[in-house]
Amino acid sequence: MQKYSIFNLVKNAFSNHENWDLAWKDPTPKEEYDVVIIGGGGHGLATAYYLAKEHNITKVAIIEKGWIGGGNVGRNTTIIRSNYMHDENALFSEFGMDLWRKMSQDLNYNVMFSPRGIINLAHSDAQMNAYARRGNSMRLNGIDAILLNREQVREIIPMADFSENVRFPIFGGLMQPSAGTARHDAVAWGYARQADSMGVDIIQNCEVTGFDVIAGKINGIRTSRGNIKTKKVGLCVAGSTNILAEKLNMTLPIETHLLQACVSEPVKPILDRVVTFGAGHFYISQSDKGEMVMGGDLDGYNSYAQRGNLPTLQHVLTEGIAMMPFLSKLKMLRTWGGIMDMSMDGSPIIDKTHIDGLYLNCGWCYGGFKATPASGWTFAHTIAQDRVHELNAGYSLNRFSTGHLIDEKGLGTKTWIS
Amino acid sequence: MLYIKCPYCGMRSQNEFSYGGDASIKRPELNKEISNEEWDNFVYNRKSLRGKHLELWQHLSGCRQWIKVERDTATHEIFNTYKADEEVSK
Secondary structure (H helix, E strand, O other), X not given: OOOOOHHHHHHHHOOOOOOOOOOOOOOOOOOEOOEEEEOOOHHHHHHHHHHHHHHOOOOEEEEOOOOOOOOHHHOOOOEEOOOOOOHHHHHHHHHHHHHHHHHHHHHOOOOOOEOOOEEXXXXXXXXXXXXXXXXXXXXXXXXXXXXXXXXXXXXXXXXXXXXXXXXXXXXXXXXXXXXXXXXXXXHHHHHHHHHHHXXXXXXXXXXXXXXXXXXXXXXEEEEOOEEEEOOEEEEOOHHHHHHHHHHOOOOEOEEEEEXXXXXXXXXXXXXXXXXXXXXXXEEEEEOOOOOEEEEEEEEEEEOOOOOOOHHHHHHHHHHHHHHOHHHHHOXXXXXXXXXXXXXXXXXXXXXXXOOEOEEEEEOOOOOOOOOHHHHHHHHHHHHHHOOOOHHHOOOOOOHHHHOOOOOOOOOOOOOOOO | OOXXXXXOOEEEEHXXXXXXXXXXXXXXXXXXXXXXXXHHHHHOOEOOOOOEEXXXXXXXOOOOOEEEEXXXXXXXXXXXXXXXXXXXXX
16 A cells, blocks of 8 residues: 655655555455445444454455445534543543544544544533533543633633623533544545555445344345355444344334534634533534534434434524624535434444344444544454453443443433433 | 424424324333333334334424324425324324
8 A cells, every 4th residue: 555655745746646546446345254344434444444453354345335434424523522421431432532643643644633622611500510520520531621610711712602691601611622623534534545455345335235144143244236245244334223223123222313514604713622502502613624613403303314404403503603603694605414323322332232243333323423433443342352342341232221321411312302 | 394284283384393203112001011121112222214204293382282293204205194192004
């Protein structure tokens, strides 16, 4: 594989950049693989990469119905953080933060990781108390957290509404300075390029139509481009999890919902942090191009539409304008939607299943993007060793029947309750 | 914007309704031995169908009645609406 470096950039400039290698190949499916990963999104690509890198398993195929990076890894608001209270989420996400920091060097691909910090705004005394508690939990787990008062928040984000007569005054906030953003497409492409170079077959435009399960064991999959034999299958298909689960006669604690995001026209730099509104569900950051990147609540009802509905967008942007009134002057550039695998407790599932050789990675709700490296790393471990790693032991499928829910915010599918 | 025909009030905009999830889920019967699996299926497990989906909505800012709506989860086309206690033939 050609290394991306300043020297190669200069060298290729002499031939008008016409002789670069393809970043990944377009192979036809082989008859048999050691592991098949279904879903060529961030998590699937990362899983294949870590299977090859950490476990020397390179006879791997990624089966993608569309094109890689065309789903949620290209549709999110690029936020990376580990500001969780519960141990399961905190340790898992902080492990991921470490992988994020090294990712550009590791993948030889600039993912533009920008640890600019995230601030969760608080709008009441009770919320300040809750944030103090969460901040303390984070620090006990080795994650950086700073509780800010109103004046400290005003110094960092003076463009927020600090006037006296607002409905939700800013009391303060909880900041994780090491959180940030990254270029989401680059994450998918970087993982794809490295996985491909280690021998992983990335097979696009290939839909999985069925599974061959014999005596409780995975024996292969059926696809629109022929049958593939394999003993191990990893599902990494986010909002399509239920569709594939139905083919396996499984019913999962997952519902598929639609989440929207949008960007404004590009403006000069004004916001150098990620900020979330604490009296509703709204988050915002500014991209390197200058667009304000915003997102919020689910549309609120089961959806596979991959495009949103206006009432929710209006609701979300109303919160945004309440928090930062200058947003009302901006024009909307683009809005889009992605379909989320919403789990019932708002936390993910990375586990084995009752079918031998079938592994499940789903339930990422609002937080799939930031989990990409940790999810891939732990899922690769789970598949390669046929047992869960201690980092994803809490993300078990049976926690719903045993009662070991991880209700970080209690924000699962039932947004109408919150 | 979805337009939902409330069986009591007629055609109203989505803004007047709140969503209540899969309407095909049945609560396990009272006074019967109930396994963990049955509770699991009632409380957590969902088919989340792509296509025709029978679901509960409440006409919250209207008559406040719960209703059943048959909607396509991929196209959002609404085929039919029913009163909550109406049996819906498949």
